[in-house]
Amino acid sequence: MTSVTPPATALTFDLATKRYGQLINGRLVDGASQVSVIDPGTAQQVATTPAASVEQLDDAVEAAKRALPGWSALSVDARGAILHRIADVLVEHHEKLAHLTTLEQGKPIAQARDDVSWSIDFTRYFADYRLPNEVLRDDENGYVELRHRPVGVVGAITPWNFPLFQALYKLAPALIVGNTMVLKPSPTTPLATMHFAELVRDVIPPGVFNVVGDAGDLGAHLTGHPGINKVSFTGSTATGRRVMEACGPTLKRLTLELGGNDAAIVLDDADVEKTAEGLCTWAYANAGQVCVSIKRIYAPSSMYDPLVEALARRVSELTVGHGLDEDTRLGPVQNAAQYEKARASLELAHEHGTVVAGGHMLDRPGYYVEPTLLRDVDEDSPLVREETFAPIRSVLRYDDLEDAIDRANDTPYGLGASVWGTDTDRAVAVADRLDAGTSWINHHFQLTPDVPFGGVKQSGLGAEFGRIGVEGFVDVHVVNLKRS
Structure with a gap:
């Protein structure tokens, strides 16, 4: 799970003596x-x-x-x-x-x-x-x-x-x-x-x-x-x-x-393995420290268990380590203050839901947090209601798509959102109803210089x-x- 390869050096100067201006x-x-x-x-x-x-x-x-x-x-x-x-x-x-x-x-x-x-x-x-x-x-x-x-x-x-x-x-x-x-x-x-x-x-x-x-x-x-x-x-x-x-x-x-508290709505016709791969990529990139990363995942009851299992498997396989190790897929959180916020979030995770992957701070030098996935989360938890800027994500169950859309929109944030499914016309119709500056279909967090990017609310x-x-x-x- 963890990588301990010492940092490589690629600099032509000594940072300890380099004088910046x-x-x-x-x-x-x-x-x-x-x-x-x-x-x-x-x-x-x-x-x-x-x-x-x-x-x-x-x-x-x-x-x-x-x-x-x-x-x-x-x-x-x-x-x-x-x-x-x-x-x-x-x-x-x-x-x-x-x-x-x-x-x-x-x-x-x-x-x-x-x-x-x-x-x-x-x-x-x-x-x-x-x-x-x-x-x-x-x-x-x-x-x-x-x-x-x-x-x-x-x-x-x-x-x-x-x-x-x-x-x-x-x-x-x-x-x-x-x-x-x-x-x-x-x-x-x-x-x-x-x-x-x-x-x-x-x-x-x-x-x-x-x-x-x-x-x-x-x-x-x-x-x-x-x-x-x-x-x-x-x-x-x-x-x-x-x-x-x-x-x-x-x-x-x-x-x-x-900030953002981006929701991803998984439709009941989504490919479980392919969707889990995309969700994992865009929920945990940069140790979850992206304003527009996926932070809440809504999955239909009919595929809730297999999707959670597929996500948990991928999250558990993320190699955590120093960023200069080429094998690292998830680095530390950026600073000591974020590290302590992550610690508090993990305590809530064990109280407000069921941890199916990760769930711990890593006992090693640096600000390392185990990538963590929750299921059966209390939707009133700060882990769902607030922006979690750490590698801690929640999967929430829904039985009715209208209810999922309402819950996804029930936030003061409105930066990004995504919809995942094989019927793209249906997915686009759902995306059109999400309160977000950008709604992606079957992907998330794509920024290009020709496409405007901004938030609502x-x-x-x-x-x-x-x-x-x-x-x-x-x-x-x-x-x-x-x-x-």
């Missing part, structure tokens, strides 16, 4: 303080990174403001060429960035490599993206055209579960339409982002992209800063509320991608990716000509 106005700048970066696979410090003072945040915002006129004046083709050069840098340093992601975040190295690959794909997509003007009227009375202007300085805040990928999928669409950016990574996962910033500081003009470190107290200063025109935030719903409040006094533009505001996502980084400007 914040990227402010094209220069690497020391912080006002230092933050320890902990490898969740060992619970040991692997590096230190700088944390900004409020004054340094002011410097970064001012640099972005100064760079804005020149950057937005460049042709979109010129900006796109720079984004392609950024993607080239990601390609060149692919393995190093993946290695850093695993060291700071804990996910298996194969998943970290995917993060970098996705970053490359999204960057190239937006490098070639063109947001067209739209002629709304052209007749004998006049001419009306819808145009777009960059919103200005974007404040981007990324969480710890996909630190590099989420930095790039905010940066690329913001830059292609002429904005500049100040980005703040999570205090617990700044390594890959800061290393990326160092790699591209000679690629991106000074001030266009700035990265500031955080000791846990900088977020409110960034979101409330009068020099920030838009905030793009990914994180918890609770923090999202505070971000929205901070943006209120200056009426900042705002995109929020928040308390899972977010606005969307990222696709035309809708790009439009979140521009202001509308209408040119209205009257013909005499």
